[in-house]
Structures are given as C-alpha cells and as structure tokens.
Amino acid sequence: MAYPTNPIYKLKNDSITGELNCILKVEGSTNLSIPIAEGNTDYQTYLAWVAEGNTAEAAD
Amino acid sequence: MSTLKVNKLRDTAGSADAITLDPNGGAVLAGVTTVTSVKVGAAVTISESGIEASGIGITCASINGAQIGGRRNLVINGAMNIAQRGTSSTTAGMYTVDRFTYAWSGQDEAPTQAQVDVSSGTTPYTEGFRKAYKVTNGNQTSGAGASDLLYFEHHMEAQDLANCGWNYTSSSSFITLSFWVKSSVSQDFKGYVRTPDGSSHTYAYSTGTLSADTWTKITKTIPGNSNLTIDNNTGQGFQIYLWPYIGTTYTDAGVTEDAWTSYTSSARTPVSATSWWTTNDATFEITGVQLEVGSQATPFEHRSFGEELALCQRYYYRMQNGSSSAYWVAPITAYGSSTNVAMIFLPVCMRDNPTLETSTTASHFSLWGNGTVENLSSVPTLRGSNAINPQVIPIDISHSITAGDSRILRAGSESYIAFSSEL
Numbered sequence: 001m002a003y004p005t006n007p008i009y010k011l012k013n014d015s016i017t018g019e020l021n022c023i024l025k026v027e028g029s030t031n032l033s034i035p036i037a038e039g040n041t042d043y044q045t046y047l048a049w050v051a052e053g054n055t056a057e058a059a060d
Numbered sequence: 061m062s063t064l065k066v067n068k069l070r071d072t073a074g075s076a077d078a079i080t081l082d083p084n085g086g087a088v089l090a091g092v093t094t095v096t097s098v099k100v101g102a103a104v105t106i107s108e109s110g111i112e113a114s115g116i117g118i119t120c121a122s123i124n125g126a127q128i129g130g131r132r133n134l135v136i137n138g139a140m141n142i143a144q145r146g147t148s149s150t151t152a153g154m155y156t157v158d159r160f161t162y163a164w165s166g167q168d169e170a171p172t173q174a175q176v177d178v179s180s181g182t183t184p185y186t187e188g189f190r191k192a193y194k195v196t197n198g199n200q201t202s203g204a205g206a207s208d209l210l211y212f213e214h215h216m217e218a219q220d221l222a223n224c225g226w227n228y229t230s231s232s233s234f235i236t237l238s239f240w241v242k243s244s245v246s247q248d249f250k251g252y253v254r255t256p257d258g259s260s261h262t263y264a265y266s267t268g269t270l271s272a273d274t275w276t277k278i279t280k281t282i283p284g285n286s287n288l289t290i291d292n293n294t295g296q297g298f299q300i301y302l303w304p305y306i307g308t309t310y311t312d313a314g315v316t317e318d319a320w321t322s323y324t325s326s327a328r329t330p331v332s333a334t335s336w337w338t339t340n341d342a343t344f345e346i347t348g349v350q351l352e353v354g355s356q357a358t359p360f361e362h363r364s365f366g367e368e369l370a371l372c373q374r375y376y377y378r379m380q381n382g383s384s385s386a387y388w389v390a391p392i393t394a395y396g397s398s399t400n401v402a403m404i405f406l407p408v409c410m411r412d413n414p415t416l417e418t419s420t421t422a423s424h425f426s427l428w429g430n431g432t433v434e435n436l437s438s439v440p441t442l443r444g445s446n447a448i449n450p451q452v453i454p455i456d457i458s459h460s461i462t463a464g465d466s467r468i469l470r471a472g473s474e475s476y477i478a479f480s481s482e483l
Contacts, residue, residue, distance in 0.1 A: 015398070015399045015456070015458070016395065016399055022442040024441065029419060030418070031417070031420050031439050032416070033416040033417075033418075033441040034415050035415065035442055035444040037412055037413035037444075039294055039412035040412050040414070040415060040481065041481075041482055041483065042415045042480070043415075
C-alpha cells in the first residue's frame with residue numbers, strides 16, 4: 001500500500017522552487033499539512049517516526 | 061467618675077495576663093473574642109462575616125502570597141466553555157474541548173469524550189460553571205489490563221509558568237491546583253503534575269474516594285522543588301494529568317503522593333483502583349480547572365467567552381461556517397502554472413508555525429471570481445517554504461488561473477480549515 005496508509009506521510013515540494021514545502025498526512029477525515037518547524041508537535045511526531053527507520057513517500 | 065489604676069488585668073483562674081496597660085494610654089490584649097463585631101472608627105467593622113471598610117483604602121503587600129489583582133488562573137479553558145473541534149468524539153485525543161484531552165489505550169470498546177452541560181442546582185452550576193468535559197467509558201470486556209489506561213490531560217506553555225511568579229525551585233513557594241470532578245463510580249482516582257523540561261519530575265496526588273455522581277472540589281497545594289526545571293520558551297513546561305484508570309504497567313505501590321520525584325514511566329502513581337474502568341458506561345466529568353500561584357485555592361477566575369477563545373486560538377484556530385451556506389475564506393493571487401497563494405491572517409499570533417488542517421473533500425472548496433465559481437480538485441495545503449509568521453499563513457491553491465488574476469477562496473458549509481500549534 002502507498003500513502004496515506006503506508007507510509008503515513010508524504011513530502012510536498014514547492015511548485016516554484018522545488019524545495020521541500022511541507023509534509024502531508026491524513027488522519028481520519030482530516031488532511032494535515034505539517035510545516036518544517038522544530039517547535040511544531042506534529043513535525044516532532046514526524047521526526048520520531050523517521051527516527052524509527054521509516055521513510056515518507058517522495059514528493060510528486 | 062473615678063480612675064482604676066493598675067498595670068495588668070488577669071482572670072482569677074488565669075495563669076497569664078489578659079491585658080497589659082501602656083503608660084501612654086494604650087493597651088496590649090493577649091486575645092480578643094467578640095460577641096458581635098469590632099468597630100475601628102466609623103469606617104471599619106470586623107465581624108464573623110468578614111471585614112467591611114467603607115470609604116477607605118486597604119494597603120497590603122500581597123493576597124495569597126501572590127499578585128493582588130489581574131489574571132490568576134494559568135489554565136486556559138478551565139471552565140470547558142470553548143470547543144472549536146466539536147462537542148463529542150469517540151477518538152482519543154483533542155477532539156472536543158480546547159486545550160484538554162482524554163486519551164485512552166487498551167480499550168475493547170472506545171470511550172466517548174464530550175463537552176456537556178453542568179446540571180442546574182449543582183454546586184459547580186451555582187458557582188458559574190455551565191460546561192464540563194466528560195468521558196463515558198466503553199464496555200471493557202477483557203477487564204483491567206496492565207497496559208490499559210484512560211487519562212485527562214492539560215499541557216501548559218513553559219514560558220507562562222516560568223514568568224508566573226512561582227519560585228518553582230523553592231520548597232517554600234507554592235502553586236495550587238483546584239478542580240471540580242464527578243464520577244458515576246465511587247473510587248479514589250490517581251493523578252500527577254509533571255514538569256517535562258530538564259530532568260522530568262512528577263508530583264503524584266489522588267482525589268480521595270469520591271461519592272458516586274457527586275461533584276467534589278479537589279484542591280492540591282504543590283511546593284516548589286530544587287530539582288525542577290521550567291524553560292522560558294514556547295514548549296511544554298507543565299502538565300496536569302488525572303486518570304480514571306491507569307494500568308499497573310505505569311504504577312508502583314512505592315510511589316509517594318504529595319511529593320516531587322523523578323519521572324519514571326513505570327511509576328507514575330500508586331496502584332489505581334479498577335472499578336471505573338471495568339464498569340460499562342461509567343462516566344467521569346471535570347470542570348473548573350485552576351492553577352494559581354500561592355498556597356490557597358481562590359475562587360475560580362471566570363473569563364469572558366471571547367477572552368477565553370482568544371487564549372485558545374494561540375494553539376488552535378478553526379474556520380467553519382455554522383450555517384448551511386458556503387463561507388468566504390481568503391483572497392488568492394495567481395502566480396501562474398496553477399500555483400496560487402491565499403494569505404490567511406490569524407486572529408492571534410500562534411505558539412509556533414502551525415499545521416494546516418482541512419477536511420478531505422477537495423470539491424468542497426471553490427474559487428470565486430471572473431464570473432465563475434470553480435471547485436478545486438485538490439485540497440489546499442500549507443505553503444511552508446516561505447518563512448512563516450505564526451500570524452500570517454500562506455496557503456497553496458492548485459488551480460489553473462491566469463497569472464496575475466485574483467479569486468476568493470470559498471469553503472462549503474461541510475468543510476473546514478484549521479491551524480494547529482498545540483503543545
């Protein structure tokens with residue numbers, strides 16, 4: 001299976017610069033766009049998920 | 061008229077002088093018991109009802125060992141009046157009342173969390189509380205497992221504690237937690253407060269055995285401790301927990317209540333009773349949560365709905381229409397190549413760069429302008445590569461529009477856009 005089930009995160013790049021823009025996640029009936037921000041707890045949860053050896057789906 | 065000249069007066073059966081007279085006309089009284097009241101001049105009356113001081117000022121250094129006026133309650137939404145996300149959910153986490161969470165694990169049937177009304181005639185109601193935060197247990201058919209748990213939780217921003225006036229490293233400086241709680245099952249419930257910064261510490265407490273279906277006010281006065289660390293930043297600095305059930309994986313009979321100790325996941329509280337968790341549809345309600353500097357629990361600080369909402373919006377802000385029609389969200393500008401940006405100005409500066417939350421159906425969002433209303437084919441996403449100001453948030457809208465044109469982003473009544481910067 002692919003995103004949003006496995007992996008549960010997907011990267012999204014800036015359509016102009018091509019740089020990493022945010023991280024996408026689906027939680028039930030909610031779409032999340034998570035900023036690259038150390039103080040954001042959703043981003044902290046994502047980093048912990050990566051630290052467990054997981055990899056997000058690449059950006060389109 | 062004659063004058064009785066003595067230096068001291070003592071009861072015939074007494075062993076100490078009751079009144080010592082001063083040569084200049086004063087008197088020192090060892091103790092005073094009044095039948096009705098004491099009057100000082102024409103303005104001050106002291107009676108068993110209190111102190112009445114008419115038309116004069118009162119000078120004092122502090123009240124309850126802390127600031128005299130202004131905001132006392134460090135807890136946001138302690139009266140449970142704000143519920144931006146909804147009023148009922150069977151999902152664990154922050155899905156109903158703002159700033160508070162019921163979390164659970166190991167359940168056979170999911171509990172339900174809800175913002176509910178406080179019944180008229182109860183003491184919380186007569187003290188001005190109209191809402192409570194309730195969890196209704198599921199049917200836990202496999203019993204009270206060691207790793208099962210269900211807890212009430214509130215996270216507080218570190219800088220608010222660091223700057224509140226509590227000298228948290230001093231054992232002679234106090235902070236006081238108070239709240240109203242009601243359970244359908246008579247039981248003693250465990251809880252703790254925790255400082256997550258530095259070497260994390262916990263202070264375990266219990267409610268004592270609550271009478272079933274009876275609101276009870278719990279007060280815990282907590283001293284500082286030289287081992288505590290609370291950073292002056294926007295992260296978590298203080299956490300409040302109360303557990304309708306905590307399994308033995310997380311408890312230890314050797315935990316001492318009403319004392320600070322190093323945080324240990326397997327020894328958060330003494331062993332919990334299991335009756336509540338093993339009772340189908342058991343309920344647990346809480347309201348009036350207050351944390352204040354000082355050793356006394358003062359009356360709850362009621363704040364206006366608007367003021368409390370603004371405090372909550374530092375952590376979560378949700379745009380959703382309460383009616384059946386679509387609503388305006390933000391103007392957008394077309395960059396070209398289907399890249400468009402909407403700028404959303406938040407009502408307050410958020411704690412940190414927020415996560416954008418949207419409902420999942422793209423066609424519920426539309427662009428209005430140039431004589432048409434066109435539905436989107438993908439939901440808006442955060443434009444995170446720009447340096448985000450936590451009060452002005454750029455949103456990416458993918459849709460073919462001529463570069464330089466503008467539209468207005470609209471959202472259907474069933475859709476929502478929210479920003480989360482929770483702790």
